[in-house]
Amino acid sequence: xxxxxxxxxxxxxxxxxxxxxxxxxxxxxxxxxxxxxxxxxxxxxxxxxxxxxxxxxxxx
Amino acid sequence: xxxxxxxxxxxxxxxxxxxxxxxxxxxxxxxxxxxxxxxxxxxxxxxxxxxxxxxxxxxxxxxxxxxxxxxxxxxxxxxxxxxxxxxxxxxxxxxxxxxxxxxxxxxxxxxxxxxxxxxxxxxxxxxxxxxxxxxxxxxxxxxxxxxxxxxxxxxxxxxxxxxxxxxxxxxxxxxx
Numbered sequence: 001x002x003x004x005x006x007x008x009x010x011x012x013x014x015x016x017x018x019x020x021x022x023x024x025x026x027x028x029x030x031x032x033x034x035x036x037x038x039x040x041x042x043x044x045x046x047x048x049x050x051x052x053x054x055x056x057x058x059x060x
Numbered sequence: 061x062x063x064x065x066x067x068x069x070x071x072x073x074x075x076x077x078x079x080x081x082x083x084x085x086x087x088x089x090x091x092x093x094x095x096x097x098x099x100x101x102x103x104x105x106x107x108x109x110x111x112x113x114x115x116x117x118x119x120x121x122x123x124x125x126x127x128x129x130x131x132x133x134x135x136x137x138x139x140x141x142x143x144x145x146x147x148x149x150x151x152x153x154x155x156x157x158x159x160x161x162x163x164x165x166x167x168x169x170x171x172x173x174x175x176x177x178x179x180x181x182x183x184x185x186x187x188x189x190x191x192x193x194x195x196x197x198x199x200x201x202x203x204x205x206x207x208x209x210x211x212x213x214x215x216x217x218x219x220x221x222x223x224x225x226x227x228x229x230x231x232x233x234x235x236x
Contacts, residue, residue: 003159007152014148021199030202039141046145054156057106 004055011051015044065203072204073133075194079143080130082191087123089170094120100173103164104153122146130198133207140198147192154184 022040026033090097098116101107107115126146129139150168157164158181166184167173198204 003156043141043145047148050149050152054106054152058156058159 001059004058007051007054011047015047018043066205068201069203069205072198072201073206075197076130076133076136076204076207079191079194079198080127082127083123083130083143084127086169087120087125087127090116090120091124093170093172096170096172097167100165100167100171103162103167103173103175104157105160105162106153106156133204133209134212136204136207136209137199137202140195144192144195144199147188147195151185151188151192154181154188157181158185 018040022036025031025036030036094113094116097120098112101112101116101119102109122142123146126139126143129135130143154166158179163176163179165171165173165176165179168184203210
């Protein structure tokens with residue numbers, strides 16, 4: 001149980017850091033905003049799927 | 061002249077090449093023996109049973125490609141993001157096995173994983189966290205030295221900066 005709580009907490013922190021990172025890149029005009037947000041969406045989907053799958057396996 | 065950006069770039073080069081060779085070695089060790097890799101993947105009891113064969117083939121190929129991209133410095137930041145995600149998934153796999161009390165070997169560099177009387181979960185996790193730190197550094201640093209990115213996608217210098225005094229003179233001279 002505590003493993004899942006920790007995993008979710010770390011994942012939420014990683015996703016929040018990802019938002020900060022994407023906004024910094026957009027502010028500095030490193031890449032186009034739609035491209036960066038699309039990349040972020042792919043990464044976030046991977047993270048969310050990984051967390052859900054791992055949580056389900058650990059708790060079952 | 062040495063600047064802070066130069067120093068960060070050289071550190072980035074060292075990290076890039078090191079992490080690239082780690083991934084290349086891990087991928088090449090697993091690539092010739094997909095059955096052993098599949099056995100190692102199944103040992104974690106994390107992925108659906110039907111996905112293990114495809115994952116056992118795709119993962120070493122991805123590791124080889126990412127390793128090569130990092131060593132060459134091609135699409136460095138994208139490769140670093142993919143590498144970081146891969147390392148996060150490895151860390152989650154190892155720690156989830158640890159949390160469930162499984163006794164398995166990592167199988168990270170081939171060998172098929174399998175049962176182990178003395179699993180090294182803490183050492184494996186710390187090692188992967190160190191590699192993850194390098195990948196995150198490569199994402200944040202933006203530019204590293206001796207990268208193909210610099211050769212193929214030169215950025216940062218607007219065209220005006222390349223407009224030298226001599227070319228101005230030539231243009232003015234031709235117009236008068």
